[in-house]
Amino acid sequence: xxxxxxxETTRRGIAPHITGVIIRAAVVRQRRLRWPVPAGLSxxxxxxxxxxxxxxxxxxxxxxxxxxVIIHLGMSGSLRMVTDGVMPxxxxxxxxCLGNGLRLRLRDPRRFGAVLLTRRDPMLHPLIRNLGPEPxxxxxxxAWLHRRAAGRRAPVKSLxxxxxxxxxxxxxxxxxxxxxxxxxxxxxxGRISLKRYEVLAGAVKRVLTEAIEQGGTSLRDFVNGSGEPxxxxxxxxxxxxxxxxxxxxxxxxxxxxxxQRMSYYCPRCQR
DNA sequence: AGTGCGGCCTGTCCGC
DNA sequence: TGCGGACAGGCCGCAC
Numbered sequence: 085x086x087x088x089x090x091x092e093t094t095r096r097g098i099a100p101h102i103t104g105v106i107i108r109a110a111v112v113r114q115r116r117l118r119w120p121v122p123a124g125l126s127x128x129x130x131x132x133x134x135x136x137x138x139x140x141x142x143x144x145x146x147x148x149x150x151x152x153v154i155i156h157l158g159m160s161g162s163l164r165m166v167t168d169g170v171m172p173x174x175x176x177x178x179x180x181c182l183g184n185g186l187r188l189r190l191r192d193p194r195r196f197g198a199v200l201l202t203r204r205d206p207m208l209h210p211l212i213r214n215l216g217p218e219p220x221x222x223x224x225x226x227a228w229l230h231r232r233a234a235g236r237r238a239p240v241k242s243l244x245x246x247x248x249x250x251x252x253x254x255x256x257x258x259x260x261x262x263x264x265x266x267x268x269x270x271x272x273x274g275r276i277s278l279k280r281y282e283v284l285a286g287a288v289k290r291v292l293t294e295a296i297e298q299g300g301t302s303l304r305d306f307v308n309g310s311g312e313p314x315x316x317x318x319x320x321x322x323x324x325x326x327x328x329x330x331x332x333x334x335x336x337x338x339x340x341x342x343x344q345r346m347s348y349y350c351p352r353c354q355r
Numbered sequence: 356a357g358t359g360c361g362g363c364c365t366g367t368c369c370g371c
Numbered sequence: 372t373g374c375g376g377a378c379a380g381g382c383c384g385c386a387c
Contacts, residue, residue: 086380086381087380087381090380116364117364118363118364118381118382118383142381142382156381156382157380157381158363158364158380158381158382159364159365159379159380159381159382160364160365160366160379160380160381175365192364192365193364193365193366194363194364194365194366194379194381195363195364195365196363196364196381196382197381211382211383235356235357236357236358237357237358238357238358238359242358245381247381247382254380254381255379255380255381256380257380301380303379303380304366304367304379304380306380323380343358343359344359344360344361345381346378346379
């Protein structure tokens with residue numbers, strides 16, 4: 085489900101309900117996610133106050149008095165606030181039960197998501213440590229992309245989906261950004277000019293910013309912390325539009341698998 | 356070091 | 372209406 089805009093939408097939705105609130109307990113109905121949910125989660129979190137709801141790439145970082153709860157939504161995960169007493173569905177795997185009568189509930193049918201716990205600086209966690217810059221900061225720009233692309237023969241789409249290069253760009257927004265930038269997704273990363281990478285970096289920032297403003301993209305079941313869908317789906321120009329006319333030139337949008345992921349592009353506008 | 360895959364899961368959709 | 376197979380928003384860990 086979620087790329088950076090969907091995770092950010094989730095973060096903004098839940099933050100007001102959880103920050104400054106004490107955790108009473110955790111209910112774990114299914115431990116087997118991407119990695120096992122830590123043993124003793126409820127015992128360790130009971131009494132902890134949530135002090136922050138941050139995001140790094142696609143990871144949500146819930147800071148508490150002594151820990152950070154690291155949450156990843158994988159392919160099909162969503163988080164929402166429910167009141168105590170709302171019955172869990174079959175894929176509602178974890179609840180954080182809060183002192184204000186609300187629960188933060190993780191639903192994840194495919195179980196590619198994760199709930200982890202660390203006592204240390206979360207930025208040093210193995211899953212976080214090697215992430216590239218946040219795409220919406222100044223650390224991410226065309227010069228950075230151009231430098232990291234040097235010598236790479238893989239497709240540029242694979243480059244911008246590599247979380248070590250830039251954090252949080254997934255399959256939807258990679259296709260969208262390349263469409264906006266007029267670059268073919270299959271073009272070899274090492275053979276693109278600095279000038280074009282500057283355009284691409286701008287396109288990544290633009291598409292992610294606009295998607296956040298629209299509350300993310302709901303393809304199947306993405307919902308924000310209140311259970312509402314996002315509206316960026318209606319603004320997708322390439323992703324999922326194979327065979328439909330390009331908004332610029334009317335040529336049929338093409339699709340092709342690159343790096344095991346489906347890619348969508350205009351064979352005329354993108355070079 | 357960079358690249359390409361298998362694998363982890365369930366739900367949905369499509370063609371027969 | 373049922374069934375098999377392909378596919379889906381991620382990404383680690385491994386072999387080469």
